Amino acid sequence: MNAVELFVGAGGLGMAVSQAGFKPQLVVDWDRWACDTIRQNQKAGLAPFTTWPLVESDVRQVNFSEIGGSIDIVTGGPPCQPFSMGGLHRAYLDERDMFPQAIRAVRELQPRAFVFENVKGLTRASFSNYLEYVRLQLRHPDFIAKPKETWHDHLARLEDYETKGKFLGLQYNIVMRVLNAANYGVPQKRERILIVGFRADTGVEWHFPNHTHSHDALLWSQWRSEEYWDLHKVAKRHRADDVKGKARALKLQEQPETLPWMTVRDAIADLPDPELQPLLAKAVLDHRFQPGARSYPGHTGSPLDEPAKTLKAGVHGVPGGENMLRRADGSVRYFTIRESARLQTFPDEMVFHGSWSETMRQLGNAVPTRLAHVVVQKVHDSLIGNA
Known part of the structure; x- marks a missing residue:
């Protein structure tokens, strides 16, 4: 057709x-x-x-x-x-x-x-x-x-x-x-x-x-069965302190039939951290650390153990302040091009033309x-x- x-x-x-x-x-x-x-x-x-x-x-x-x-x-x-x-x-x-x-x-x-x-x-x-x-x-x-x-x-x-x-x-x-x-x-x-x-x-x-996926199913896998943490080998001391999520999970009467929401960790856990492991990151296509990320009211980045916030077609301010990862310790960094592509479910083999800001515009505009x-x-x- x-x-x-x-x-x-x-x-x-x-x-x-x-x-x-x-x-x-x-x-x-x-x-x-x-x-x-x-x-x-x-x-x-x-x-x-x-x-x-x-x-x-x-x-x-x-x-x-x-x-x-x-x-x-x-x-x-x-x-x-x-x-x-x-x-x-x-x-x-x-x-x-x-x-x-x-x-x-x-x-x-x-x-x-x-x-x-x-x-x-x-x-x-x-x-x-x-x-x-x-x-x-x-x-x-x-x-x-x-x-x-x-x-x-x-x-x-x-x-x-x-x-x-x-x-x-x-x-x-x-x-x-x-x-x-x-x-x-x-x-x-x-x-x-x-x-x-x-x-x-x-x-x-x-x-x-x-x-096909739901928030409740993610909460169940995190706070009831704990399969999520076991899958990613996350020790209890490093798990997100999600008080509201835990309370909601405890109210669930039975395990949801849907699959869990996919999280940032699900998407990028196998990639080296471009800021902490720059030499390993160089071996990954379009996976370079971009300096300058900062957190401010209303723009605090995406937690590792939830789906990312909406990627925006920009770098900073209203159209772009959320294109950041927020680590468990509260520190933030920009998502790399490769990480952003994964959050948009583009294939790893795909390359993007242009500067980091130009590529983020392409990714932020995409479905x-x-x-x-x-x-x-x-x-x-x-x-x-x-x-």
Whole structure:
């Protein structure tokens, strides 16, 4: 089945699309550094990048009519700065809002399905009307705005059309939900909104995948069975002093059926500490100590024995102050590129192009591949009737 991947970035969602069994016919991004990352991995022969027809271009300049054959899925993460907590929250007033281009791709390619992801900030009350506007445009992509029509007026006409219930032309059935990546085996508490649509004539019935991991299961393994500490060979004197976690674990009546949340320790325990073991760290790809980390109110780093806090697309301040590890003794250091890649469930063989700050921007903007794969795989299986 054929795919088009927009706003691919470092490839978190794109890798999931390929892993699920789709064949990319176009992979596009405007950012030179992200495209260089993909090209570098293509030269290294790393799958699935080797098969990607990458185009470095502004999506607004892409002519979708040049793509041959039918498209089964369109995916992508439209730039999220207009909606992120670290941005200026301008949404539809922000020229970086690329949802209009995602909608254009759906209208012109008419895929059987689409998957778009974005930051949780898109669901804030201040953006609720615009999120509904995006949803209705994706549901009725042929119902376009008139010349000089404001988005508010277009939304009103879309609402009239939706309530009338008599639809002509292209139509999609849509579900959307905020998912926490930690609930699907990602060692990071990262919430993203996923918007999934199926063309109405497919007849697909679909819901988001059930959680496979949970906080309660982690607490059970830490404070009831103690399997977590035994697995990592952590002596009692070095275990986290989690009073609330212990109390919650003691209230559990039985062991949860889900798997435990994955923690920072689960993700990076086999890597040498780049600050304390620099010579060993040099042998690991993209695993170099970055000085300058500091803790301050609201930015205290990620504890070792919990999923990481959300990685941010920056270095310090609001967009980036949590890209740090907090050790048991309270000291902090920045996550290395390799550690950050593991927290985003990128493969160890993958290399990243650019400086540390530039690479952290790529990683901080990405969707975890494992989370994306769970969703996209179910979409793929539904399209071939195996869900």
